[in-house]
Amino acid sequence: MTDEELQELIESVSKETFGKPFLHIARFNKRLRTTGGRYLLSNHSIEINPLVLDMHGTEELVGVIKHELCHYHLHIEGRGYRHRDADFRILLKHTSSPRFCRPLTEEKQRVQPKHVYECTSCKLLYKRKRRMDVRKYRCGKCAGQIEEIQAVK
Template identity: 55%
Template sequence: MDQKQLQALVEQISIRVFGKPFRHTAFFNPRLRTTGGRYMLQTHNIELNKKHYEQFGEEELIAIIKHELCHYHLHLEGKGYRHRDRDFRELLQKVGAPRYCRPLARNTKAPKTIYTYICTSCGLTYRRKRRINIDRYVCGRCRSKLKLS
C-alpha cells in the first residue's frame, strides 16, 4: 500500500464510518516502533505504523485508522479526544474501533554470551559478560593464571 492508497482509504473510512470528511494527511511513519498510529494535534495529520499493516493485514490497519479518526474528529469538534475522556471511549465503542492495537512481535535478541574463567591453581570460577585479556588478569584469591573454559 502506498501513500495515495492510504490517503484514499482514510478518507473513505472517515466518510463511511463517521459521516465527516478527513481534510488532512495520513501517511506511514517508518520511525513508529511500538504504537499503531498517532494523531498529531498541531497539524491534524495521522501517522500510521506500516509494520502493523505488514504483520496483521488491512483489517488491523482499518481498526487503527478508526481509532485515530476518533481522536481527529473529536479534537476538531472541541470534545474530549484523549484516551481517558468519556467522549472518546463512547465514540470508540460506537464505531467499533479498538482502544489499543495488537502488539507487534518483538525481535528477540540473541542470548548474551557468558564467559567462564577458571583459576589454574585453586579452581575458582569467574563468570563475565565481557571477555577479558587473561594475560593481564589473574585470580583474585591466589594470583594464579586464569583459563577460559
C-alpha cells in the same frame, strides 16, 4: 500500499464510519516503533506505522485508522479526544474501534538462568544469569548462607 492509497483509505473510512470528511494529510511513518498510529494535534495529520499492515493485515490497519479518526474528529469538534475522556471511549464503542493496537514487536524469549543458588537455612532458590560471590551475599529472607547448587555451562 503507498501514502496516496492510505490517504484514500482513511478518507473513505472517515466517510463510511463517521459520516464526516477527513480533510488533512495521512502518511506512513516508519519511525513509529511500538504504536500502530498517531494523530498529530499541531497539524491534524495522521501517521500510521507500516508494520501494522505488514504484520497484521488490512483489517487491523482499518482498526488503527478508526482509532486515530476518533482522536481526529473529537479534537476538531472541541470535545474530549484523549484516551481517558468519556467522549473518546464512547466514540470508540460506537464505531467498533479498537482501544489498543496488537503488538508490533515479537516477544523476546526469556533467558534461562545459568546459575542456581540455594539458602542453606530456608532452602530459598536464587536463579541468576550471572555468577554471584556467595561469600559476599546472604539470603534476603533469613540471612542464611547461600551456596551454588547448579551451574549450567
